[in-house]
Amino acid sequence: MPDNVDADTFNQLRETVQRFVAERLVPNEMRVEIEDDIPEEIVQEMRDLGLFGLTIPPDYGGIGVNARQEVQLAQIFGHTALAFRSLLATNIGIGARGLIFEGTQEQKQQYLPAMASGELISAFALTEPDTGSDPASLTTRAVRDGDDYLISGTKRYITNARRAGLFTVMARTEFDRPGADAISAFLVPADLPGLTIGKKDRKMGQRGTTTSDVMFDNVRVPASAIIGLTPGRGFRLAMRVLDRGRIHIAALATGMCDRLIREMVGYARERRQFGKAIAEYQLVQAMIADSYTDYRASKALVEETAGIYDAQGAARTEASAAKYFATEAVGRVADRAVQVHGGAGYMSEYAVERFYRDVRLLRIYEGTSQIQQLLIARQILKGE
Numbered sequence: 489m490p491d492n493v494d495a496d497t498f499n500q501l502r503e504t505v506q507r508f509v510a511e512r513l514v515p516n517e518m519r520v521e522i523e524d525d526i527p528e529e530i531v532q533e534m535r536d537l538g539l540f541g542l543t544i545p546p547d548y549g550g551i552g553v554n555a556r557q558e559v560q561l562a563q564i565f566g567h568t569a570l571a572f573r574s575l576l577a578t579n580i581g582i583g584a585r586g587l588i589f590e591g592t593q594e595q596k597q598q599y600l601p602a603m604a605s606g607e608l609i610s611a612f613a614l615t616e617p618d619t620g621s622d623p624a625s626l627t628t629r630a631v632r633d634g635d636d637y638l639i640s641g642t643k644r645y646i647t648n649a650r651r652a653g654l655f656t657v658m659a660r661t662e663f664d665r666p667g668a669d670a671i672s673a674f675l676v677p678a679d680l681p682g683l684t685i686g687k688k689d690r691k692m693g694q695r696g697t698t699t700s701d702v703m704f705d706n707v708r709v710p711a712s713a714i715i716g717l718t719p720g721r722g723f724r725l726a727m728r729v730l731d732r733g734r735i736h737i738a739a740l741a742t743g744m745c746d747r748l749i750r751e752m753v754g755y756a757r758e759r760r761q762f763g764k765a766i767a768e769y770q771l772v773q774a775m776i777a778d779s780y781t782d783y784r785a786s787k788a789l790v791e792e793t794a795g796i797y798d799a800q801g802a803a804r805t806e807a808s809a810a811k812y813f814a815t816e817a818v819g820r821v822a823d824r825a826v827q828v829h830g831g832a833g834y835m836s837e838y839a840v841e842r843f844y845r846d847v848r849l850l851r852i853y854e855g856t857s858q859i860q861q862l863l864i865a866r867q868i869l870k871g872e
């Protein structure tokens with residue numbers, strides 16, 4: 489895919505995002521942790537900078553960065569509390585991408601400009617109470633009723649559900665056969681009768697990001713709410729959306745490795761034990777060196793994968809490998825960062841304690857590490 493955004497414009501955008509992260513987001517990390525919410529003035533600044541529309545094509549009011557450009561920006565967002573990126577993430581990624589990939593012109597016109605401006609937040613509703621790693625067995629039903637469908641079921645852990653104005657909902661439209669071909673992707677406005685949002689989940693980390701259940705009780709939508717209008721394509725579309733999302737998550741993990749190394753190095757230089765800075769001890773240096781190596785390997789892998797995606801329009805196995813490696817790597821780096829901080833690393837006023845909890849999620853959502861291993865092995869054994 490060619491660059492939608494030319495090099496000069498992109499460099500300016502990158503510098504703007506770098507400045508915004510350093511000057512506005514990093515200083516507000518602790519506030520977000522304590523309040524478990526992102527201050528409204530920061531949300532507005534994100535809108536003003538066009539950040540909700542980073543990956544939405546310019547024809548629909550977005551900036552339209554390609555995968556290589558997106559991974560550079562995602563690495564910058566990885567330098568701060570991951571909740572900030574999470575607020576943008578559904579619009580940049582899983583909430584909007586299905587519509588961008590397969591929506592009709594009319595569907596795109598209806599929703600994408602409002603998503604690009606950040607006026608409309610979208611969410612992606614695939615997971616259910618009994619269906620996580622195996623989404624082909626999901627049970628949310630969409631039953632045909634004249635020109636409409638009636639959707640019933642429960643979706644679980646849906647990011648940004650409480651802020652969302654629109655859900656992309658994967659639901660079963662055929663009931664006499666199991667599996668992927670019986671699932672369709674619906675665009676469901678949040679204000680329809682029968683749609684309710686559960687309470688805010690209490691979770692381990694990424695405070696400031698919210699997830700909730702979303703319940704559908706005979707929610708009536710027209711047949712024209714199916715993305716691309718063709719039923720039965722929803723599962724494959726969801727997998728396509730997640731493939732691209734995995735490159736983004738890998739980039740985010742890579743950026744966070746860099747931040748954690750900076751935190752480690754800063755502390756190791758300052759902290760003195762046995763009469764010397766702990767940075768002078770080789771066992772501490774080994775933790776820094778191993779973390780730097782994890783960081784460089786993640787960076788190389790994710791940037792190469794984004795290049796393949798732009799050249800070929802897909803990078804399934806490579807994206808799984810990048811997500812698997814980079815998210816496991818940031819887990820190791822966060823663990824070492826806490827260790828280098830000693831007792832301070834266990835205390836909430838130090839960023840590494842928060843990041844240690846934040847990064848744990850990266851190995852779980854958008855496909856667990858085990859699911860990435862299965863996907864990689866399956867593709868390789870098929871000879872792809």
Ligand SMILES: Cc1cc2nc3c(=O)[nH]c(=O)nc-3n(C[C@H](O)[C@H](O)[C@H](O)COP(=O)(O)OP(=O)(O)OC[C@H]3O[C@@H](n4cnc5c(N)ncnc54)[C@H](O)[C@@H]3O)c2cc1C
Pocket residue numbers: 611612613614615619620621622644645646647648691699849852853854855856857858859862
């Ligand atoms: C904070 C947060 C935000 C989320 N946001 C969203 C969202 O916006 N939209 C959405 O749809 N979902 C979202 N999710 C859901 C997330 O994608 C799922 O939690 C994830 O896919 C794992 O599913 P599960 O929790 O049901 O775990 P399970 O599938 O029950 O897995 C449990 C364990 O079993 C392992 N396992 C499962 N199957 C196999 C297998 N075949 N071989 C080997 N091991 C296996 C898994 O790797 C894992 O270790 C979110 C989750 C969280 C925690």
